[in-house]
Amino acid sequence: MKKILLLTLSGILALTLLTGCGKKGVEGSVATDGSTSMEKVIGSLGESFTGENKDVKFTYNPTGSGSGITAVSEDRCDIGLSSRNLKDEEKNKGLEETVLALDGIAIIVSPDNDVKDLSTEDIAKIYKGEITNWKDVGGKDAEIVVIGREAGSGTRDGFESITKTENSCKYRQELTSTGDVITTVAGNPDAIxxxxxxxxxxxxxxLKVNGVNPSEKTVKDGSYVIQRPFVIVTKTDKKLSKAAQAFFDYITSKDASEIISKAGAVPVK
Known part of the structure; x- marks a missing residue:
């Protein structure tokens, strides 16, 4: 009996020592700013991270890619979020990009629209105002209402560069967030x-593009051609705080891949 009690006490002591040696959760705050397209991905990652680190305050400010890049450059946030690659002039200002995931840029219409598939050529012609009626691409006789994002949006930059429509789009409306575009298109049967x-x-x-549905699989294998990166932006000459570095390490690890995938993007890890 004495021997059993001794072994039990030894086991409790060992467990206590192991618990004491465990890694303590980080403390502090992590401020992110930028791409509205990354809201679901970064929100899911932030929720998971703070769930494991109760003493960290995480914030996300959905201002758009260009604004997020400027915010990290001006030290107004820890990590910038961009749905496009950094430009050379931004890198020359001391900014560094890390690709977190890939994302398809979906071409969307109202569920009441009969059109199911467009070629990249037709999409370009629609946005440049060369095709103005849905009947010319297999739809009903109705004027096409062209909806897009504001200048500085990473989504707009990605879309226009892939479709080769830079500086030539004829937008009816230029909206400031992904959510606004979705809501506006949903409410107008003639919008794209x-x-x-x-x-x-x-x-x-x-819509299918060149016969290919947008999906995680088709983005990953490259068959869905309208896609871009989700990028996290930091400064090369400024060390992240302990909390921000821990968040950075977490979201770029393989452990975050499933969360990124469930949020609808394609993890690069």
Missing amino acids: GYASLASVNKNVKT
Whole structure:
């Protein structure tokens, strides 16, 4: 009996020592700013991270890619969020990009629209105002209402560069967030828009592009051609705080891949 009690006490002591040696959760705050398209992905990652680190305050400010890049450059946030690659002039200012995931840019219409598939050439012609009626691409006789994002949006930059429509789009409306584009297109049976595949909901219909449905699989294998990176932006000459570094390490690890995938994007890990 004495021997059993001794072994039990030894086991409790060993467990206590192991618990004491465990890694303590980080403390502090992590401020992110930028791409509205990354809201679901970064929100899910932030929720998971703070669930494991109760003493960390996480914030996300959805201002758009350009604003997020400026915010990290001006030290107004820890980590910037961009749905496009950094430009050379931004890198020359001491900014560094890390690709977190890939995202398809879905071409969206109202569920009441009969069109199911468009070529990249037809999409370009629609946005440049060369095709103005849905009947010319297999739809009903109705004027096409062209919806897009504001200048500085990473989604707009990605869409226009891939479709080769830079500085030539004839937008009816230029909206300031992914959510606004989805809501506007959903409410207009004659509208067309583009939005992050990770953010698309059942209120709109995604079109095939060149016969290919937008999906995690087709983005990953490259067969869905309208896609772009989700990028996290930091400064090369400024060390992140302990909390921000821990968050950075977490979201770029393999452990975050499933969360990124469930949020609708394609993890690069």
